[in-house]
Amino acid sequence: MRAIQDFFSRTLAYWQAAPMALVFGFFFLLPLAATAMVSFWEYTEYSIEPAFVLTNYSDAFDGCISSLPDLCTTFRTYLSTLFFCGGTWLLTLIIGFTVAWFLAFHVRTMTMQIVLFTLCTIPFWTSNVIRMISWIPLLGRNGLMNQLLLSLGIVSQPQEWLLYSDFSVLLAFVHLYTFFMVVPIFNSMMRIDRALIEAAYDAGASGWQTLWNVVVPLTKPGITIGSIFVITIVMGDFVTIGIMGGQQIASVGKVIQTEISFLQFPAAAANAVILLISVLLIIVGLTRLVDIRKEL
Amino acid sequence: MRPADLELATVIKSYGDTVAVRGISLKVKAGTYCCLLGPSGCGKSSTLRMIAGHEDVTSGDIVLGDDIVNELPPAKRGTAMMFQSYALFPHLNVRDNVAFSLRMKGIAKAERHKRADAALELVAMGQYAARLPAQLSGGQQQRVALARALVTDPQVLLLDEPLSALDPFLRIRMRAELKRFQRDLGISFIHVTHSQEEAMALADLIVVMKDGVIEQAGSPQEIFNAPATEFVARFMGGHNVLTVGAKRVSVRTDHVSLAPAGGPGKAAAVQEIEYQGSFVVVSLKAADGQELTATIAEKAFYAAPFGLGDDVTVSWDPANEHLLTN
Numbered sequence: 001m002r003a004i005q006d007f008f009s010r011t012l013a014y015w016q017a018a019p020m021a022l023v024f025g026f027f028f029l030l031p032l033a034a035t036a037m038v039s040f041w042e043y044t045e046y047s048i049e050p051a052f053v054l055t056n057y058s059d060a061f062d063g064c065i066s067s068l069p070d071l072c073t074t075f076r077t078y079l080s081t082l083f084f085c086g087g088t089w090l091l092t093l094i095i096g097f098t099v100a101w102f103l104a105f106h107v108r109t110m111t112m113q114i115v116l117f118t119l120c121t122i123p124f125w126t127s128n129v130i131r132m133i134s135w136i137p138l139l140g141r142n143g144l145m146n147q148l149l150l151s152l153g154i155v156s157q158p159q160e161w162l163l164y165s166d167f168s169v170l171l172a173f174v175h176l177y178t179f180f181m182v183v184p185i186f187n188s189m190m191r192i193d194r195a196l197i198e199a200a201y202d203a204g205a206s207g208w209q210t211l212w213n214v215v216v217p218l219t220k221p222g223i224t225i226g227s228i229f230v231i232t233i234v235m236g237d238f239v240t241i242g243i244m245g246g247q248q249i250a251s252v253g254k255v256i257q258t259e260i261s262f263l264q265f266p267a268a269a270a271n272a273v274i275l276l277i278s279v280l281l282i283i284v285g286l287t288r289l290v291d292i293r294k295e296l
Numbered sequence: 297m298r299p300a301d302l303e304l305a306t307v308i309k310s311y312g313d314t315v316a317v318r319g320i321s322l323k324v325k326a327g328t329y330c331c332l333l334g335p336s337g338c339g340k341s342s343t344l345r346m347i348a349g350h351e352d353v354t355s356g357d358i359v360l361g362d363d364i365v366n367e368l369p370p371a372k373r374g375t376a377m378m379f380q381s382y383a384l385f386p387h388l389n390v391r392d393n394v395a396f397s398l399r400m401k402g403i404a405k406a407e408r409h410k411r412a413d414a415a416l417e418l419v420a421m422g423q424y425a426a427r428l429p430a431q432l433s434g435g436q437q438q439r440v441a442l443a444r445a446l447v448t449d450p451q452v453l454l455l456d457e458p459l460s461a462l463d464p465f466l467r468i469r470m471r472a473e474l475k476r477f478q479r480d481l482g483i484s485f486i487h488v489t490h491s492q493e494e495a496m497a498l499a500d501l502i503v504v505m506k507d508g509v510i511e512q513a514g515s516p517q518e519i520f521n522a523p524a525t526e527f528v529a530r531f532m533g534g535h536n537v538l539t540v541g542a543k544r545v546s547v548r549t550d551h552v553s554l555a556p557a558g559g560p561g562k563a564a565a566v567q568e569i570e571y572q573g574s575f576v577v578v579s580l581k582a583a584d585g586q587e588l589t590a591t592i593a594e595k596a597f598y599a600a601p602f603g604l605g606d607d608v609t610v611s612w613d614p615a616n617e618h619l620l621t622n
Contacts, residue, residue, distance in 0.1 A: 195383035198350055203397035203448070204371025213396075217387045 032276075039269035048265060056270035077250045078278070084166075084241065084251070085234045085282075088173040092230050093223065095174065096181025100222075101215070103182075104189035105197075117186075120179055132172050132243045139163040139171075164246030172244040173234055180233070181226035188222030189215065228283055235279045299326035299483050300361030300374065300451040302347070307356035309342045309508075316342040318508035319356065324486065324501065326451070329478050331495035332488045334505035335531070341456060343505070344488045348377045348454045360451065371397065376450035380457045382441035384429035390416065391425040394444045415443040419477075435466050442477065453478075455487040459494060471497055492532050496520065504528050521548075526620050536588045537620065544620040551616040552590040554578065554608045556600075561611030564588060566602050578602065580610060 008015070042051040064072035071079065099120070107113045123131060138144050139162040146158040161167055192215065200210040216223075238253030252275050259268035302324040309317040317339040324330045332340040345351040347358055349370035357364050365373045384393050391412050392399075398408035416422045419439040429437055438458065445453055458474065459467045475498050478485045489495055495502050496516045503513045504527075512524040523529035529537050529546040536547045557563065567587075568579035576597040580588045588610060602608055 193381070193383065195379045195381060196385060199377075199379055199383035199385070200396070200400075202348065202350070202370045202377045203400055203444075204369070205396075205400045209400050213399075214385060 035269045035272055038266055039273050041266040041269075043264060043266045048263075056266045057274070059267065060270055060274060073250075074255075077252055077255060080250055081235060081252045084169060084173060084237075085231055087170050088177065088234045089227060089230050091170065091174045092178045092181045093227065095178050096226060097185055097219070097223070099178070099182050100186040100189055100219075101211075103186055104192075120182060123175065124179070128176065128239065129243070131176065132240060135168060135172060135244065136163065139168055164244070164248060166245075166249070169241055169244045169249060172240050173237075176240065177230050177233060180229040181223075184225040184229075185219055185222040188219040192218050224286055227286055231282055231286075232279055235275065235282075301326050301359075302452055302484060302486070303357075303359040304343070304347070305357040305359065307343070307346060307358060308354045309339070309346055309351060310354045316508055317346070320505075320508075320510050322503060322510065322513060324452075324484055326484060327482045328500045329475065329485045329498055330487065330501040330503060331499035332486065332503050332505060333490070333492060333495040333531075334511075335490060337507075338505040339508040340488045340490075340503075340505050342508075344377075344454050344456055344486060347452070347486060348375055349373050350377070371400075371448070374451040375454055376445035376448050376452075377454045377456065378438075378441050378445045378458050381461055382429075382437045384437055384440060384444070386429055388428075389425065390421065390427050390429070390432070390440050393429065393440060394447050396444065397448050411447055412443075415447040416440075418446065419443045434462050435470055438462070438470055439473075442474075446477075446481070450483065452484045452486060455485060457488055457490070459489070459491075467494075474498065496532075504531060506531075522618050524621060529618075529620060534591070538586055538588070540617065545617045546620055547612050547617055549577075549589045549591045550575075552588065552610055552612050554580075554590055554592065554602065554610060557607040557609055559609040559611070561609040562588075564608055564610045566604055566606045566608060569602070569604065580608070582610065 039056055040052045040054070042049045042053055042055070061072070061074055064075055103113055103116055107116060136143070140146070141158045141160070141163070143163070145162055146155075149155045149159065150157075196214055196218075197210060200214045205213065236253045238251055238257045241249050241251040242254060252271065256268045256271045256275070259265075259271065302322075304320055304322045306319045306321055307317060308315065308319050320339075320343065332343060334340045342351060346353050349365070349368060353366050358366055360374055365375075370377065385396065388396065391409060394415050395408040395412035398411060403411075413422060413425060416425055419442050421436060421439050421443060424432060424436060424440075429440065432440065438461075441458075455474070459470055462470060471494060474485070474487070487495075487498060499516055501513065502516055502519050504511045504519065506527050512519055512528045519528065520532055520534070523532060523535060523546055526537050526544055526546075529535040534549050536549055536552065538545055538547065555561065563583040564580040565583075566578060567581050568577075570577040570579075571594075572591075574594055575591045576594055578590045578592060578597075580590060582588060590610065
């Protein structure tokens with residue numbers, strides 16, 4: 001009896017961690033392992049066979065090396081996805097940091113902070129798709145924006161680049177994901193001792209100097225976490241790019257989705273693994289900038 | 297370093313309808329250790345922050361040397377502030393913390409490191425230059441904060457309750473160090489505290505404040521021996537505040553002597569006896585209802601001890617009676 005008690009008290013921490021570990025194992029690690037496994041299987045137009053072949057991977061990069069310096073479809077798709085990823089990251093970072101800065105340092109009362117924070121969440125009260133579709137009457141050929149520009153005489157004919165373009169995709173991404181930057185950055189900023197800002201002022205630092213030398217370094221953990229959110233979401237996205245790009249813009253997520261719809265599961269799995277590795281590489285690069293575990 | 301006099305001329309600070317500082321005037325000669333002393337909410341911190349330039353002056357002037365500095369930002373005033381919790385930048389090592397203000401001024405790396413190291417040597421923290429603040433003890437952090445304030449060669453150093461974050465033992469040691477630095481540097485220190493013991497130990501000039509006005513300013517001896525008001529007498533401690541005839545007077549508790557009942561003086565009963573080592577504190581209740589305290593040297597007390605409830609006679613030399621104004 002005593003021995004059993006000892007065993008449980010010694011392993012208590014493991015028992016406490018077990019439920020989460022099980023959920024994590026079943027719903028994350030297991031599917032991931034299955035995806036990795038399927039990515040090595042063989043498939044034809046009518047069958048999928050368990051095997052261990054690398055053809056799915058070599059097909060993904062078919063002709064990519066031989067056609068250099070011209071870019072193959074896969075490389076161009078990745079480049080386009082990286083462009084949206086980088087652009088969205090930069091814009092959400094700038095806007096998110098500014099909003100968080102305003103909320104954390106310029107809004108004085110807690111009540112007002114909560115009110116404004118809730119305002120930021122309003123876009124999330126409707127579904128992703130509805131929010132995207134709402135851009136169409138605004139940005140379309142005969143949309144509000146074009147009517148406004150025409151009536152003000154700024155342009156002489158409707159602008160095509162407003163919708164179904166790189167611009168509209170970026171716009172939708174920024175609109176959808178800025179809040180994912182705001183939250184962690186705001187959280188980091190709220191932990192900054194206000195006396196540090198005063199100390200910087202006392203030392204003769206200007207507003208920009210304080211921002212760059214005190215606030216930004218101390219906000220790095222929040223910036224990193226927000227960046228991980230935005231980058232992982234945008235890298236895998238195919239819905240936003242599809243709708244806002246008028247189904248004309250390629251993305252890695254779209255490639256995978258197309259392969260799945262043609263039941264080419266091994267090929268889709270291989271592309272998913274490649275995407276996963278690229279995203280992990282980006283995040284490893286980011287965390288190199290700041291050790292999150294240390295900062296948390 | 298150019299030691300300069302500091303002068304406040306009817307300085308007022310109000311936040312909307314609440315007035316924190318109600319027109320105080322004060323002269324602090326160069327090289328003075330000045331303590332602003334008072335309970336919380338007395339306006340001492342607001343006063344310090346106005347001198348520092350972290351709060352605007354509502355009206356009145358702050359004069360440092362020959363210049364009115366009301367409108368100048370902190371770094372242009374020739375003051376430097378040491379914050380209550382030190383406010384060291386957690387992401388910068390000790391050297392970069394000290395060199396921060398120099399970096400903001402755009403001084404080249406080699407030069408600012410040289411000056412930061414010199415400031416660190418001054419506070420005997422040279423060997424910790426590469427550490428992060430989190431790796432230092434409270435006392436070490438305080439020295440770094442001091443070095444960071446001194447690296448700008450201020451004429452006046454402003455300290456906001458600098459010892460309150462330390463444990464009692466360390467507090468007494470750092471107190472002695474602050475005094476030594478002030479003497480060696482020859483500049484004025486303005487030190488905000490709510491501890492009269494701290495003020496007495498450090499200050500050349502104690503400024504006792506209450507409700508936004510100065511109750512009394514003077515040397516520790518002047519304040520302790522001749523408190524001007526009842527508030528000062530009570531706040532400094534060690535005083536009996538009594539009504540004699542129609543007047544309010546104060547008598548130091550160690551100037552009160554006790555004798556067996558029946559002698560000339562005030563009849564009283566012993567309420568409480570506290571042994572404090574070198575002296576004994578006797579709490580008394582006089583026949584007329586007033587409460588008194590007598591501190592009596594250990595030897596004298598035990599030569600003729602009194603017990604709880606004993607009737608005694610309390611007396612003092614009338615020359616030790618100080619008239620209080622209200």
